Amino acid sequence: MAELLQFVFSGLTVGAIYALVALGFTLIYNASDIINFAQGEFVMLGGMTTVFLSLAGVPLPLAALIAIIVTTAIGLALHRLAIAPARGASPVALIMITIGASIFLRGVAQIVFDKTFHSLPPLFSGGPIRFGGATILPQSLVVLAGSAVIVVVLWLFVDRTMLGKAVIATAANRLAARLIGVDTRRIVDFSFAVSAAVGAIAGILITPITLTSYDAGTLLALKGFAAAMLGGIGSALGAVVGGLLIGMIEALSAGYLSSSYKDAVAFVIILVVLVAMPQGLFGRVKIERV
Amino acid sequence: MSLRALLKTRLLSAIPVVAIVIFLPLCFPSAYYYRIGALVFIFGLAVVGLNLLMGFAGQVSLGHAGFLGIGAYSVAIGPVYFGAPSWLCLLAGVMLSGAIAFAVGRPILKLKGHYLAIGTLGFGLLIAIVLTNEADWTGGPDGMSVPGLMLFGWRAHGSDSWYWISGITFVGGFVLALNLMESPTGRALQAIHDSEIAALVLGIDVARKKLTVFIISAMYASVAGSFLALFNGLVTPDMAGFLRSIELVAMVVLGGMGSIFGSLVGAAVLVVLPQVLTVFHEYEQALLGLIVMVFMIFLRQGIVPSVASVLAGWRKC
Numbered sequence: 001m002a003e004l005l006q007f008v009f010s011g012l013t014v015g016a017i018y019a020l021v022a023l024g025f026t027l028i029y030n031a032s033d034i035i036n037f038a039q040g041e042f043v044m045l046g047g048m049t050t051v052f053l054s055l056a057g058v059p060l061p062l063a064a065l066i067a068i069i070v071t072t073a074i075g076l077a078l079h080r081l082a083i084a085p086a087r088g089a090s091p092v093a094l095i096m097i098t099i100g101a102s103i104f105l106r107g108v109a110q111i112v113f114d115k116t117f118h119s120l121p122p123l124f125s126g127g128p129i130r131f132g133g134a135t136i137l138p139q140s141l142v143v144l145a146g147s148a149v150i151v152v153v154l155w156l157f158v159d160r161t162m163l164g165k166a167v168i169a170t171a172a173n174r175l176a177a178r179l180i181g182v183d184t185r186r187i188v189d190f191s192f193a194v195s196a197a198v199g200a201i202a203g204i205l206i207t208p209i210t211l212t213s214y215d216a217g218t219l220l221a222l223k224g225f226a227a228a229m230l231g232g233i234g235s236a237l238g239a240v241v242g243g244l245l246i247g248m249i250e251a252l253s254a255g256y257l258s259s260s261y262k263d264a265v266a267f268v269i270i271l272v273v274l275v276a277m278p279q280g281l282f283g284r285v286k287i288e289r290v
Numbered sequence: 291m292s293l294r295a296l297l298k299t300r301l302l303s304a305i306p307v308v309a310i311v312i313f314l315p316l317c318f319p320s321a322y323y324y325r326i327g328a329l330v331f332i333f334g335l336a337v338v339g340l341n342l343l344m345g346f347a348g349q350v351s352l353g354h355a356g357f358l359g360i361g362a363y364s365v366a367i368g369p370v371y372f373g374a375p376s377w378l379c380l381l382a383g384v385m386l387s388g389a390i391a392f393a394v395g396r397p398i399l400k401l402k403g404h405y406l407a408i409g410t411l412g413f414g415l416l417i418a419i420v421l422t423n424e425a426d427w428t429g430g431p432d433g434m435s436v437p438g439l440m441l442f443g444w445r446a447h448g449s450d451s452w453y454w455i456s457g458i459t460f461v462g463g464f465v466l467a468l469n470l471m472e473s474p475t476g477r478a479l480q481a482i483h484d485s486e487i488a489a490l491v492l493g494i495d496v497a498r499k500k501l502t503v504f505i506i507s508a509m510y511a512s513v514a515g516s517f518l519a520l521f522n523g524l525v526t527p528d529m530a531g532f533l534r535s536i537e538l539v540a541m542v543v544l545g546g547m548g549s550i551f552g553s554l555v556g557a558a559v560l561v562v563l564p565q566v567l568t569v570f571h572e573y574e575q576a577l578l579g580l581i582v583m584v585f586m587i588f589l590r591q592g593i594v595p596s597v598a599s600v601l602a603g604w605r606k607c
Contacts, residue, residue, distance in 0.1 A: 035404055035407075082583050082587060085587050086586065086590055089590035090547075090590070090591075091403075092350065092539075092543055093543060093586050093590045093591075096539075096540060096543045096544070096582065096586045097583050097587060099540065099582070100579045100580070100582030100583035100586060101579065102579070103575055103576075103578055103579030103582065104575075104576055104578075104579025104580050104582075104583060106575055107575030107576030107577070107579055110572060110575060111572050111573065111576065218532075225408060225411075226408055226411075226412070229404060229405060229407075229408040230408075233405075260419075261419065261423060263415060263419055264415075264419045264420070267412035267413075267415050267416055268412075268416065271397075271409060271412050274401055274408070274409055275397045275398075275400065275401075275409075278400060278401050278402070279405070
């Protein structure tokens with residue numbers, strides 16, 4: 001029982017990060033139909049920038065804040081400089097641009113930072129907490145709480161503010177949104193910025209537990225994309241549930257089956273779910289018009 | 291179009307490729323260039339296959355390197371553990387890839403758009419994970435060495451012989467792909483690309499046609515994988531990895547989706563570019579990413595279709 005609790009906790013921690021990455025995918029997808037494969041690089045940039053700023057002597061909270069701002073600016077620049085000029089290109093071409101951007105950002109990180117692994121001190125010092133026979137790192141709780149706060153803030157924002165309503169309108173029907181006066185280009189700008197910020201926060205939260213390096217983004221993008229698809233692309237609830245599920249499946253199969261086949265188990269389950277529910281768990285069925 | 295005219299245009303479009311294969315070595319200053327040439331044709335072969343699936347049928351695959359891996363490990367495991375000749379193992383690999391594509395194709399190809407992308411991605415990852423973990427057979431993450439190819443007592447080694455083997459095979463694959471696209475199946479696939487429902491209404495067995503082209507493209511990739519393994523004398527699970535799959539897709543999109551000749555161009559750009567960029571040392575990756583982005587922003591239909599439309603514009607003036 002204690003073992004199970006341990007696995008569930010580590011699964012939830014990693015899953016929360018997958019969920020944040022998946023939310024980033026969802027935000028951009030809803031505003032622009034683009035699958036942004038540079039999403040994982042936002043997470044890496046958040047972690048790495050904080051690490052290097054704090055190594056340079058900047059106090060940790062300030063370093064984290066600057067890292068979030070820098071990553072947000074990079075997210076905006078990605079849209080302004082690479083995505084917006086290619087407006088009207090096919091979805092696959094746009095995805096290739098984001099893949100190019102992810103290679104580019106990885107390459108730049110390799111030059112600006114370095115190629116080794118880095119960690120951050122946890123937010124709260126102190127030993128692991130004992131709970132029902134399982135040990136929990138305080139930072140795991142920080143990750144879970146932080147992710148929950150982000151999800152709630154995003155939900156409140158979308159549900160309660162005018163700008164949030166404009167985001168929903170853009171997601172529902174871009175042309176109609178433009179007709180009623182929504183500046184959809186700015187909404188897409190905004191979605192890239194928020195995605196980047198969420199990614200950066202995820203990176204800062206998880207670095208004390210999993211370490212980070214210039215190429216940490218690829219795997220996270222992969223898992224986040226898988227989570228978003230499992231939940232049903234475009235659904236924020238789906239992204240969160242998908243992320244947590246994948247984290248749990250990985251932790252449980254690593255614990256009870258085989259750690260080298262944990263990714264395999266996760267993807268077999270994703271394949272089975274998608275074959276049974278081709279729109280993901282919470283996705284809407286799209287009807288093709290001829 | 292009469293049959294004769296059709297044959298004529300198809301042969302005509304193959305001539306430049308044949309000419310490239312034959313005359314390119316004239317400007318090779320060293321054996322190293324034969325190696326690059328061979329790699330371009332080998333990747334080109336896989337990309338032609340993937341382009342049939344992506345460019346013509348409109349079905350994306352983010353797991354195609356899985357088939358590359360099956361082909362590669364077939365010519366590694368067969369000769370080492372069973373003493374079978376390499377060429378036979380290559381054929382067995384093609385059959386196995388086709389069979390696996392047949393088995394997984396029907397459920398996976400039901401998925402659409404990004405869901406298909408994640409489905410194929412998962413499938414490719416599964417193959418890479420198995421290849422990495424079944425170390426008793428595959429040598430694990432370090433991979434295994436591959437015995438050279440023997441054909442009728444002749445041993446294929448050296449970059450120049452592999453240049454000719456892969457060049458000739460590429461021309462074969464190229465002509466085959468052109469023929470396939472002009473066949474009823476090819477027409478049906480293009481109809482599916484435009485609208486699946488409309489194709490269905492026209493009486494096209496959509497699921498079956500998609501499965502057919504998936505199997506064919508898997509076989510192309512398998513041959514390319516076997517060639518790569520035999521040529522390098524070594525296989526590692528990276529061959530089947532996610533980044534390899536992305537690389538293949540990038541070659542298709544960069545060269546031009548739906549342009550068979552574009553497949554060769556896309557493969558050439560992404561094989562040659564990293565070689566050129568090594569002189570920039572640590573800036574290599576950043577530049578590679580930047581170039582991919584710039585290409586896709588300014589030549590969004592891919593290199594060959596974009597250049598072709600520019601040329602067509604000039605001709606009108």
